[in-house]
Amino acid sequence: MPPSTPGGRPSFPLNILADMAGGGLICATGIMAALLLLARSPEARGQVIETDMVAGARYISSFNLIQALIPNNLAFGQPPGHSLLDGGAPFYNSYQCADGGWMSVGCLEPQFYQTFCNLIQNNLGPVFRPPANAIGPNPAKQNDRIQWPAVALWLEAAFRTRPRSEWEGVFKGTDACVVAVLTPAEAARIHGPDPVAHPNFVDPHDTESNSKATIASARTSPPSPSPPTLLPPGTHTFDILRKIGIDEAGIIELQKQGALGRQSEVRSKSKL
Structure with missing residues (x-):
């Protein structure tokens, strides 16, 4: 849950559209497309990825912009x-509970709204x-816009009758497409190395290590049953720096300047 609005209701993270979606996602997609082309055409020498956050955000927002222009x-x-x-x-909002926590509701489809x-x-x-x-x-009245404010008022009163933990259990x-709005600390604990902080957390991959991922290649057959282990950040930092011609003194200087990141610093000390 990012910082709340002046009224107290949780707000959407403010940097998702421009920075992460318009910038990072579009750039990463372009890089993957270029790598795929290079994998299929060994004679290719490279690709230039032209991307920026403004154009990316506009592209990501195409659906909403087009919808807003429809009479x-x-x-x-x-x-x-x-x-x-x-x-x-x-049915697409967040509601405060008796203990001050919040629940998010997103049951757009009629079958999910029926369940909600x-x-x-039945639990009031x-x-x-x-x-x-x-x-x-x-x-039967889900899309009756005239009733929306009155229904929202009813839901606000209903959610305030029980604490968040009880609504999570319901x-x-x-x-029903209803989940708790977690605080940043709760979200960090749940998705960290030991997701045990939240009683209602269910790890969808509890039978596999969270340090593994399946990596496919355009040139190879389907991935093997035993996926490779993801390496910690900084594993090959020093090897790469040496390969591009930076000597030990230069590497030490980069470390002093903090240019290599904390992970590389930790791994360097462990090798000494």
């Missing part, structure tokens, strides 16, 4: 905060009293 588009052509994916739809409606309505208890002008979620393993 009378009720899903995407509304003012900010009133469209399908920007918080206007009650059944689960939340007899003492739940929604606000007078609130309307409970109804699968929706865990279902197709």
